[in-house]
Amino acid sequence: xxxxxxxxxxxxxxxxxxxxxxxxxxxxxxxxxxxxxxxxxxxxxxxxxxxxxxxxxxxxxxxxxxxxxxxxxxxxxxxxxxxxxxxxxxxxxxxxxxxxxxxxxxxxxxxxxxxxxxxxxxxxxxxxxxxxxxxxxxxxxxxxxxxxxxxxxxxxxxxxxxxxxxxxxxxxx
Amino acid sequence: xxxxxxxxxxxxxxxxxxxxxxxxxxxxxxxxxxxxxxxxxxxxxxxxxxxxxxxxxxxxxxxxxxxxxxxxxxxxxxxxxxxxxxxxxxxxxxxxxxxxxxxxxxxxxxxxxxxxxxxxxxxxxxxxxxxxxxxxxxxxxxxxxxxxxxxxxxxxxxxxxxxxxxxxxxxxx
DNA sequence: GGAATAAGTTTCGAATGAGAACCTAATATT
DNA sequence: AATATTAGGTTCTCATTCGAAACTTATTCC
Numbered sequence: 072x073x074x075x076x077x078x079x080x081x082x083x084x085x086x087x088x089x090x091x092x093x094x095x096x097x098x099x100x101x102x103x104x105x106x107x108x109x110x111x112x113x114x115x116x117x118x119x120x121x122x123x124x125x126x127x128x129x130x131x132x133x134x135x136x137x138x139x140x141x142x143x144x145x146x147x148x149x150x151x152x153x154x155x156x157x158x159x160x161x162x163x164x165x166x167x168x169x170x171x172x173x174x175x176x177x178x179x180x181x182x183x184x185x186x187x188x189x190x191x192x193x194x195x196x197x198x199x200x201x202x203x204x205x206x207x208x209x210x211x212x213x214x215x216x217x218x219x220x221x222x223x224x225x226x227x228x229x230x231x232x233x234x235x236x237x238x239x240x241x242x243x244x
Numbered sequence: 245x246x247x248x249x250x251x252x253x254x255x256x257x258x259x260x261x262x263x264x265x266x267x268x269x270x271x272x273x274x275x276x277x278x279x280x281x282x283x284x285x286x287x288x289x290x291x292x293x294x295x296x297x298x299x300x301x302x303x304x305x306x307x308x309x310x311x312x313x314x315x316x317x318x319x320x321x322x323x324x325x326x327x328x329x330x331x332x333x334x335x336x337x338x339x340x341x342x343x344x345x346x347x348x349x350x351x352x353x354x355x356x357x358x359x360x361x362x363x364x365x366x367x368x369x370x371x372x373x374x375x376x377x378x379x380x381x382x383x384x385x386x387x388x389x390x391x392x393x394x395x396x397x398x399x400x401x402x403x404x405x406x407x408x409x410x411x412x413x414x415x416x417x
Numbered sequence: 418g419g420a421a422t423a424a425g426t427t428t429c430g431a432a433t434g435a436g437a438a439c440c441t442a443a444t445a446t447t
Numbered sequence: 448a449a450t451a452t453t454a455g456g457t458t459c460t461c462a463t464t465c466g467a468a469a470c471t472t473a474t475t476c477c
Binding site for chain 2 (some may be wrong): 089090091092093094095096097099102105106109113143154160164166167168169171172173174175176177178179180181182183186187188189190191192193194195196197198199200201202204205206207208209211212214215216217218219220221222223225227
């Protein structure tokens with residue numbers, strides 16, 4: 072039935088199978104999560120500071136921070152000097168979201184924001200702006216959607232360069 | 245006051261200023277948007293097909309598709325052969341979300357998914373899996389969070405390599 | 418013509434969001 | 448020591464959104 076799509080090389084049925092996207096979205100898909108993350112990357116650490124920067128409601132912020140901590144993206148720790156204060160800091164798992172956040176940000180900049188964004192993320196070594204986030208082959212060639220294909224993991228453990236079978240579907244058909 | 249952060253080079257106050265992230269989230273931050281996008285990248289085109297793959301409610305799907313069309317990520321077009329059917333296809337703007345989606349997916353795979361994901365996105369040319377999405381300098385060096393810094397656009401139009409001022413803050417402090 | 422299919426809408430209860438006021442513990446002020 | 452202030456939350460409402468199921472409309476199949 073519904074035999075309109077010729078390929079078997081499509082990502083399987085739903086998200087039960089091995090795909091990281093639903094798992095990522097479970098945490099980061101919620102309404103303010105990415106904005107909180109952005110603030111964290113900008114050095115924001117404290118509750119009231121998030122509140123000011125984001126204009127989010129207190130209860131929502133409280134809830135989101137708890138979830139981000141629970142999922143290991145932030146750590147919550149009491150300040151040594153002032154024991155009222157609490158610091159929310161990025162973990163390695165949190166820092167590892169930077170490429171995703173930047174890719175999203177760059178997309179927004181390119182397609183929705185009229186003006187180029189003002190503070191520019193730069194290479195600390197030479198002060199040059201970072202380049203656009205791209206998809207790359209194992210040898211660092213930049214790949215466009217036409218040059219991509221899904222393959223079953225079982226077919227590639229052999230590691231040899233393969234002639235892609237004709238029925239393999241690229242992302243652009 | 246609250247003088248715990250030494251730097252002025254922090255991204256400004258809120259999202260009023262030039263940041264693409266809130267703009268990106270306005271469309272893609274909603275509950276099912278990324279999952280619909282993933283399905284689109286996998287060749288899903290039709291309403292009932294999205295419905296099956298995602299397990300989303302009809303009315304929500306209808307709403308999300310409309311918003312994705314409205315924001316230029318998908319186009320809605322009548323099928324030529326069967327005029328009941330409607331195709332939702334990715335636009336260039338939609339395809340351009342692939343790096344963000346993959347970065348998110350890779351993050352989920354790395355940190356939340358136990359098992360390596362089964363269909364692997366590969367270079368169509370040589371069949372090798374793509375590499376992890378990374379942040380790169382203008383000369384393609386891979387950059388970690390410690391090697392990044394925010395700079396004001398006005399300071400870098402001059403284009404010369406700069407010695408980063410001491411008070412410039414990297415993302416990891 | 419009658420059944421089936423595709424793509425929606427409508428309806429309504431459940432869950433989630435936002436705003437404001439309130440609360441508690443630790444510090445600062447007098 | 449008594450009081451005020453600050454930091455980080457809760458609790459309370461109310462509005463919006465989500466979700467499941469039933470209903471609608473246009474087209475194609477038999």
